[in-house]
Amino acid sequence: MDNKAKPVIELKHVSKVYPNGTVGLKDVDLTINHGEFVVVVGLSGAGKSTLLRAINRLHDITEGDILIDGESITNAKGKELRMLRRDIGMIFQSFNLVKRASVLRNVLTGRVAYYPTIKTTFNLFTKEDKQRAYEALQRVDMAEKVYNRADELSGGQQQRVSIARVLTQAPKIILADEPVASLDPKTSHKVLDDLKKINTELGMTVLVNLHSVELAKEFGTRIIGIRAGEIVFDGPVSETSDEQIREIYAGQAEVE
Amino acid sequence: MEKSHLDSLPKKPLRPTKIALTVIMLVGLVVSTIATGADFGMFFANFGEFTVLFKEMAHPDWSYAYYVVDPLIETIKMAVLGTVIGSAVAFPFALLISRNIVKNKFVTGIFRFILNIVRTIPDLLLGAIFVAIVGIGPVAGIISLAVFTFGMVGKLFYEAIETIDEGPIEALTAAGANKFQIIQFAVFPQIQTYFISYTMYAFEINVRASTVLGYIGAGGIGMFLQRSLSLYRYDQTGLIVLVIFVVVLLIDHISNISREALIK
Numbered sequence: 001m002d003n004k005a006k007p008v009i010e011l012k013h014v015s016k017v018y019p020n021g022t023v024g025l026k027d028v029d030l031t032i033n034h035g036e037f038v039v040v041v042g043l044s045g046a047g048k049s050t051l052l053r054a055i056n057r058l059h060d061i062t063e064g065d066i067l068i069d070g071e072s073i074t075n076a077k078g079k080e081l082r083m084l085r086r087d088i089g090m091i092f093q094s095f096n097l098v099k100r101a102s103v104l105r106n107v108l109t110g111r112v113a114y115y116p117t118i119k120t121t122f123n124l125f126t127k128e129d130k131q132r133a134y135e136a137l138q139r140v141d142m143a144e145k146v147y148n149r150a151d152e153l154s155g156g157q158q159q160r161v162s163i164a165r166v167l168t169q170a171p172k173i174i175l176a177d178e179p180v181a182s183l184d185p186k187t188s189h190k191v192l193d194d195l196k197k198i199n200t201e202l203g204m205t206v207l208v209n210l211h212s213v214e215l216a217k218e219f220g221t222r223i224i225g226i227r228a229g230e231i232v233f234d235g236p237v238s239e240t241s242d243e244q245i246r247e248i249y250a251g252q253a254e255v256e
Numbered sequence: 257m258e259k260s261h262l263d264s265l266p267k268k269p270l271r272p273t274k275i276a277l278t279v280i281m282l283v284g285l286v287v288s289t290i291a292t293g294a295d296f297g298m299f300f301a302n303f304g305e306f307t308v309l310f311k312e313m314a315h316p317d318w319s320y321a322y323y324v325v326d327p328l329i330e331t332i333k334m335a336v337l338g339t340v341i342g343s344a345v346a347f348p349f350a351l352l353i354s355r356n357i358v359k360n361k362f363v364t365g366i367f368r369f370i371l372n373i374v375r376t377i378p379d380l381l382l383g384a385i386f387v388a389i390v391g392i393g394p395v396a397g398i399i400s401l402a403v404f405t406f407g408m409v410g411k412l413f414y415e416a417i418e419t420i421d422e423g424p425i426e427a428l429t430a431a432g433a434n435k436f437q438i439i440q441f442a443v444f445p446q447i448q449t450y451f452i453s454y455t456m457y458a459f460e461i462n463v464r465a466s467t468v469l470g471y472i473g474a475g476g477i478g479m480f481l482q483r484s485l486s487l488y489r490y491d492q493t494g495l496i497v498l499v500i501f502v503v504v505l506l507i508d509h510i511s512n513i514s515r516e517a518l519i520k
Binding site: 056058081082083084085086088089090092094095096097098099100101105109110112113115117120121162165169175 | 421423424426427428429430431432433434436437440441442445446449
């Protein structure tokens with residue numbers, strides 16, 4: 001990594017304890033720089049999802065501080081929080097599209113935070129933004145489905161629409177929470193290819209949770225391993241050995 | 257160790273609470289029959305009266321039809337207005353009491369309590385109250401139908417809102433949308449067909465309810481029904497009943513077809 005790279009996400013001593021006592025994150029320190037493609041790996045329940053959702057504050061943290069491009073999101077409220085979130089796109093395992101709405105409308109919803117309520121109430125999306133949405137769809141090869149209803153699409157197609165939605169949002173950071181966990185291997189490659197292209201061509205920082213170590217090694221530039229809410233590994237993919245990855249999944253080896 | 261045979265299905269365990277409940281319900285039925293003095297004999301003894309009445313009603317006064325048209329239209333107007341006003345108020349209210357929209361349990365609790373109170377008042381009582389407040393006429397009917405609709409669809413709406421897929425809400429929140437935008441883009445598209453369907457269902461019920469509301473002076477065809485009955489003009493009663501029957505059936509049918517088409 002370039003030493004001059006600027007940090008875009010900084011976690012400082014971040015801890016998260018759920019109300020029922022479950023520890024989600026334990027004293028996590030993490031810096032992610034502009035333009036990185038970071039893959040987070042670990043067992044189910046290790047805290048990968050909690051980590052991602054802490055960054056855009058879909059989950060509140062109980063201790064520490066999180067900076068987005070130098071600004072703290074931890075105590076941001078109202079408009080300030082929404083403006084910070086506008087810079088962070090998110091992709092979900094279950095796509096989270098509005099099934100009964102058209103593809104175009106779903107993609108345009110990525111843009112709502114740029115508008116005051118009065119304009120969105122009357123659907124006054126600008127021509128430029130509609131064009132932007134259509135261009136995003138072209139980027140993920142979904143242009144011909146622009147007026148289809150979202151529930152007419154396959155899982156892989158829906159996930160690509162949700163990537164187009166994030167592109168339309170034009171964020172600095174993309175968080176992808178298990179984006180391919182419910183997709184077949186071929187579709188998974190297509191989706192991750194799209195994310196990789198966005199990362200290299202548009203310079204958006206990508207932070208993605210993955211189950212599959214093979215995919216992590218194929219697409220990531222940096223791997224972060226999480227176990228029981230703690231970062232147990234952090235290094236460039238090129239220098240990561242299989243032994244170290246097995247270490248992240250320690251405890252699972254015997255079960256196999 | 258190898259098992260030589262598999263066990264046969266064990267008997268279904270007896271559930272004492274289930275048996276107890278059945279017994280309590282049967283006893284309750286018997287006790288309430290005795291307590292209220294329900295008498296089957298009386299029902300059949302007076303059956304003759306019914307056939308006399310029915311015979312007279314079976315010869316409707318067709319000439320009366322001309323006078324029935326206007327109050328009938330008034331009845332439908334009452335139903336339409338009552339339904340529209342009631343549903344329009346119920347929608348924002350339903351958002352306020354949906355636990356997936358408003359996280360504050362205190363707020364949802366209070367507003368749910370209000371809705372439950374409104375729901376306990378039957379439509380005829382509402383009619384009587386509003387006739388006393390705003391006087392005899394269709395306005396009383398419209399207000400009581402609006403309140404009745406509000407109570408009914410308010411509950412249906414919030415139950416529909418609480419069953420939506422929360423994924424889109426999460427996606428909109430993550431994109432920086434505010435509460436109004438989340439409701440418009442993530443909640444509303446998921447419930448709008450239910451919203452329309454329940455409103456039409458309420459309209460069906462309101463057409464029926466509004467025919468009776470006139471009986472206590474709240475406007476519409478019910479007033480004519482009451483008049484013909486008190487004048488012992490069963491031929492006119494027969495015609496009114498027939499007209500109501502046809503109109504309600506027609507509206508029910510149209511509404512049913514459109515609702516089914518919508519839900520798809």
